[in-house]
Amino acid sequence: MRTFCFIAFMALVLPVYGHAQEKVTAVYTNTDYINNLFIDGDTIWCGTWEGGLAGYNRKTGTWKVFTSLDGLANNTVQSIFKDTGGALWIAHADWGLSCFDGKNGKSFPELNGYMVYVWGTCEDTRHQIWCSTNNGVYIFLNNTWVKSQDGGTGSIAAGKNGSVWCYQDRTLLYYDRSEWRVFTDKDTGFPLSYTSNLLFDKNDVLWFQLWGGDPACFDGKTWQRPPLPKGSGSMFSPSFIGPDGNIWIVWHGNICRFNDAKNWEIVIPGNTLREAFSAAGLVPGDIIVQIDDEGIFWIADNRGNTNHNPGLFRFDGKKIDVIRRNSMAFLRPASISEDRSGALWTAGLYGKGISRLDGTEWKTFTNIPVVPYYEFTGTAVDNHGNVWCSAHFGALRYDGAEWRLFDHTNSGLRYDGISSLYLDSRGVLWFIGFMSGAENVITSFDGSSWKTYDRTSTGCYLSRVKCVCEDRTGAIIAGGDSLLVRYDGAEWKAFSPAPEGWVLNASFIAKAPDGNLWCVGYLYKINEWYKGGSYLFCYNGTEWKRFPVLSVGALAVDKQNIVWIGSSDSKGVSRFDGSTWTQYGQEKGLATRAVDTIYVDRNNTKWIGTQDGMFCIGGAQPTGIKRDAEKLSGPFFLSYRPNPFNSSIMITFILPSGGKIELAIFSVNGQKIKVLKEDMSAGIHSFLWDGRDDSGKAVSSGVYLSRLQMGEKVAVGRMLLLK
Numbered sequence: 188m189r190t191f192c193f194i195a196f197m198a199l200v201l202p203v204y205g206h207a208q209e210k211v212t213a214v215y216t217n218t219d220y221i222n223n224l225f226i227d228g229d230t231i232w233c234g235t236w237e238g239g240l241a242g243y244n245r246k247t248g249t250w251k252v253f254t255s256l257d258g259l260a261n262n263t264v265q266s267i268f269k270d271t272g273g274a275l276w277i278a279h280a281d282w283g284l285s286c287f288d289g290k291n292g293k294s295f296p297e298l299n300g301y302m303v304y305v306w307g308t309c310e311d312t313r314h315q316i317w318c319s320t321n322n323g324v325y326i327f328l329n330n331t332w333v334k335s336q337d338g339g340t341g342s343i344a345a346g347k348n349g350s351v352w353c354y355q356d357r358t359l360l361y362y363d364r365s366e367w368r369v370f371t372d373k374d375t376g377f378p379l380s381y382t383s384n385l386l387f388d389k390n391d392v393l394w395f396q397l398w399g400g401d402p403a404c405f406d407g408k409t410w411q412r413p414p415l416p417k418g419s420g421s422m423f424s425p426s427f428i429g430p431d432g433n434i435w436i437v438w439h440g441n442i443c444r445f446n447d448a449k450n451w452e453i454v455i456p457g458n459t460l461r462e463a464f465s466a467a468g469l470v471p472g473d474i475i476v477q478i479d480d481e482g483i484f485w486i487a488d489n490r491g492n493t494n495h496n497p498g499l500f501r502f503d504g505k506k507i508d509v510i511r512r513n514s515m516a517f518l519r520p521a522s523i524s525e526d527r528s529g530a531l532w533t534a535g536l537y538g539k540g541i542s543r544l545d546g547t548e549w550k551t552f553t554n555i556p557v558v559p560y561y562e563f564t565g566t567a568v569d570n571h572g573n574v575w576c577s578a579h580f581g582a583l584r585y586d587g588a589e590w591r592l593f594d595h596t597n598s599g600l601r602y603d604g605i606s607s608l609y610l611d612s613r614g615v616l617w618f619i620g621f622m623s624g625a626e627n628v629i630t631s632f633d634g635s636s637w638k639t640y641d642r643t644s645t646g647c648y649l650s651r652v653k654c655v656c657e658d659r660t661g662a663i664i665a666g667g668d669s670l671l672v673r674y675d676g677a678e679w680k681a682f683s684p685a686p687e688g689w690v691l692n693a694s695f696i697a698k699a700p701d702g703n704l705w706c707v708g709y710l711y712k713i714n715e716w717y718k719g720g721s722y723l724f725c726y727n728g729t730e731w732k733r734f735p736v737l738s739v740g741a742l743a744v745d746k747q748n749i750v751w752i753g754s755s756d757s758k759g760v761s762r763f764d765g766s767t768w769t770q771y772g773q774e775k776g777l778a779t780r781a782v783d784t785i786y787v788d789r790n791n792t793k794w795i796g797t798q799d800g801m802f803c804i805g806g807a808q809p810t811g812i813k814r815d816a817e818k819l820s821g822p823f824f825l826s827y828r829p830n831p832f833n834s835s836i837m838i839t840f841i842l843p844s845g846g847k848i849e850l851a852i853f854s855v856n857g858q859k860i861k862v863l864k865e866d867m868s869a870g871i872h873s874f875l876w877d878g879r880d881d882s883g884k885a886v887s888s889g890v891y892l893s894r895l896q897m898g899e900k901v902a903v904g905r906m907l908l909l910k
Contacts, residue, residue: 389432599637
């Protein structure tokens with residue numbers, strides 16, 4: 188008996204889909220956060236964290252990048268492997284597996300009915316592909332993935348004798364073509380906790396790394412831990428196979444090789460590599476290394492923290508060259524603005540500068556003398572063409588020749604911290620200032636004079652103001668926690684759609700070309716915050732309307748009065764024309780992590796800044812950025828309400844055409860616990876899941892994944908059950 192309940196939605200609740208999707212283009216993805224490297228002839232493949240698969244041609248100096256727009260299961264690449272037929276197998280840490288033979292690609296979002304995290308792939312002597320996942324070991328037989336071994340596994344490798352090895356829960360598993368055998372600490376003579384990076388050298392010796400990183404090996408008879416040379420450096424790398432077929436490693440800064448005499452030798456001393464990094468202005472740490480057939484070392488930083496050195500590094504034994512695909516100065520754009528020439532200015536988080544895109548090329552401004560660190564909260568271009576960037580240390584202005592910093596010591600800013608920046612139609616800049624332990628304030632700057640507004644001078648509760656915008660009359664609207672007020676140039680007055688006894692926490696405000704004011708906020712009953720919800724509000728000059736929404740991270744209105752909302756919880760971007768919602772998510776090639784900003788330029792192109800990179804939708808596409816939007820999956824998506832939930836959850840989706848669908852729910856471990864298969868008509872469909880599996884048993888609290896599939900089109904989302 189199904190525990191899905193079909194619910195027919197009325198058009199007033201959620202209207203029928205009726206919008207032709209606009210083209211999605213990837214402006215850039217964050218390919219500078221590299222998880223792993225693989226050398227394939229002249230191509231250095233870089234598996235990235237949320238930036239897809241990037242290939243650098245060492246001869247031409249050009250890059251090729253493949254993302255979910257090109258068919259990858261997702262943009263986080265855990266490992267890369269090439270089979271004897273020349274196909275690349277890309278394992279994804281988020282979920283799924285992708286294959287690319289040089290012409291055609293195929294993705295596997297699930298294996299044998301399970302959504303799995305794939306750690307690695309290998310090929311046995313019968314040319315069968317194996318992969319290790321958090322749900323077990325799988326083998327690809329007759330175009331179908333078949334589970335060979337249960338339980339979460341780690342690294343995997345295949346030997347010349349037809350064997351397959353993998354790590355599982357403090358043991359090494361060995362498959363001899365007929366059955367699996369388990370090796371424990373007692374067999375090896377040393378602990379196998381957190382064993383990783385299984386590799387076979389040219390002599391078919393199995394190598395792996397133990398807890399702490401030191402390598403061990405097994406030649407089929409003896410388990411060994413050959414002692415490594417001593418060192419004092421702080422650089423380490425996973426072991427890797429060199430072009431000579433031997434095992435290599437970076438250990439305490441020394442680049443070491445296990446030679447034919449069966450001893451570790453130092454090929455390049457630690458001080459040489461350390462000095463090369465220092466000369467390039469980099470701080471060495473945990474790294475990833477591969478060697479090409481010319482003896483060149485290709486290196487990436489593997490730390491993934493604030494000390495991360497982004498990019499790919501080429502080391503010839505003496506000098507390090509930094510090779511970065513992205514001309515972007517940062518990894519996460521927080522704000523986007525347009526200057527008089529139509530060029531875009533972007534500033535963001537986790538970077539080393541400010542970037543400008545003129546339509547074809549990026550220009551990056553780094554090493555700005557007055558900037559203490561590069562984390563920005565807003566951008567704007569004033570009526571004189573000056574570029575402004577707000578940050579936690581003040582307001583930065585660029586006049587085309589010089590950068591100048593304004594803070595509390597040389598301007599009318601009360602605080603150095605600025606959380607938001609807005610430019611009104613008169614050319615006045617509005618800054619939201621903050622300081623730890625103090626109430627927020629609003630400061631305006633008209634080009635010559637500064638003026639600050641606080642709770643005392645306005646009579647309004649500005650201490651938690653978050654956003655500023657102007658309405659159709661030019662009056663300033665300020666929103667925040669328990670705040671929505673209007674300033675007409677003379678006085679500040681309450682201006683809120685909240686009914687009596689209710690409170691609105693306004694997060695975003697935007698004005699449409701037709702003069703309508705749009706606001707996103709959380710509306711709740713006084714003293715009963717849990718009796719509320721998130722809404723998109725519209726004010727047409729006389730009355731308010733509201734529409735329910737989920738988590739919102741950005742708001743903008745385009746030239747056609749279409750509202751665009753960016754999700755703060757990995758749902759992509761939603762388009763709302765006043766009656767119809769259309770979503771752009773992973774299945775459309777858009778980044779699925781949180782959206783930080785949306786900017787609409789003069790050509791009505793929507794620029795989307797996300798934690799995964801920068802994308803644009805519709806309008807005039809930038810030259811030099813080529814994508815085939817027709818490759819994208821069809822326009823359907825999953826939405827949930829409420830989420831999190833404690834008893835039941837409504838799952839809603841839109842089908843562009845009729846056909847057979849499968850809606851499946853998986854545990855976080857990838858186990859399929861609930862499935863619905865039906866023929867469906869085009870339009871909106873909703874199902875109520877009561878938190879039970881196919882057997883009728885209630886599932887426990889936790890994260891669950893849902894997957895909607897119709898032919899080759901797939902949409903995936905997450906739900907949180909809290910009991």
